[in-house]
Amino acid sequence: MTKPNHTPRTALSVILEELAPISGLSVLDVGCGAGGLCAPLENAGAIWRGVDPFPTDQNDQIDTAPAQAMPYDDAQFDxxxxxxxxxHVPVxxxxxxxxxxxxxxxxxxxLVVIEPKASGPLSxxxxVIDDETDIRTAAQDAMDSTAALTQTKAYDYPRAERYADFQAFCDSLTAVDPARAAQIATQHEALNRAFLQHATREGAGFTLSQPMSLRVFTPAIVRHG
Structure with a gap:
């Protein structure tokens, strides 16, 4: 594994580095959500397509399908x-x-996979409301054992998430998973305590750090025809 990078970075900066030169590449964003990476990657010259299991009407470049059953031809993307x-994929x-x-x-x-580690202040x-230790570990195990892909690079780096206040933090949690709203309501006081304990105040807002795992793969099987 490559030596960890201890400088806070963003997913976008890592993707642009690992897929350089990205201009002209057709890029599939698996589990893209509402397509937050669409505009910045297109601005960098990529031809972006997204797929997510939950339907959205915000972007007609997003197809609705689970990652394990995608509606694309073989060898369609760069x-x-x-x-x-x-x-978030079922184990x-x-x-x-x-x-x-x-x-x-x-x-x-x-393929660039970025996953949160099962540690760190944000985790x-x-x-308090959603312990993802087991499923994050399962994701790492799945990458370790896949025969479909060959890993070419791996390293960890820190991510810094900034929030205006505790409510902004809660809003970010429900944006990822609306079902968390009920858990936040039930555990509101405990969640607020944990937020204030682990967050670092920066100016008028707060920062929570999160160690991230990056892996780069290529298809293990060379296709013919």
Whole structure:
């Protein structure tokens, strides 16, 4: 594994570095949510397409499908990204999802997977309402054991998330998973205590750090024809 980078970075900066030169590449964003990376990657010259299991009417470039059953031809994309999404795939479907990504990548194509580690201040706060230790570990295990992809690079780096206040933090949690609203309401006081304990005040806002895991893969099987 490459030596960890201890300078806070963003998912966008890491993707642009690992897929350079990205201009002209067709990039599939697996588990893209509402498509937050669409505009910045298109601005960098990528041809962006997103897929997510939950339907959205905000972007007609997003297809509705689970990662383990994507509606694309073999070898359709130059690259793929999976940002904070693999651990949201059902554990039993993780191997299938990685296999599907390998299938839709062209020979020599690159997959960039960014996953939160099961540690760090942000994870400790979120664990008050949603402890993701097991599913994050399962995502790492699935990448360790996949036969569909060959890992070419791996390293950890810190991410810094900034929030105006505790309510902004809660809003960010429900944006990822609306079902968390009920948990936040039930554990509001405990969540607030944990937020104030682990967050660092910066100016008028707060920062929570989160160690991230990055892995880069290529398809393991060379396709012919």
């Amino acid at each position: 690259a793929a990204i999976c940002v904070n999404a693999l651990h 039993s479907a993780m191997p299938g999802a990685l296999g599907e990504i390998a299938r839709v990548l062209r020979p020599g194509g690159r 400790q706060v979120i664990a």
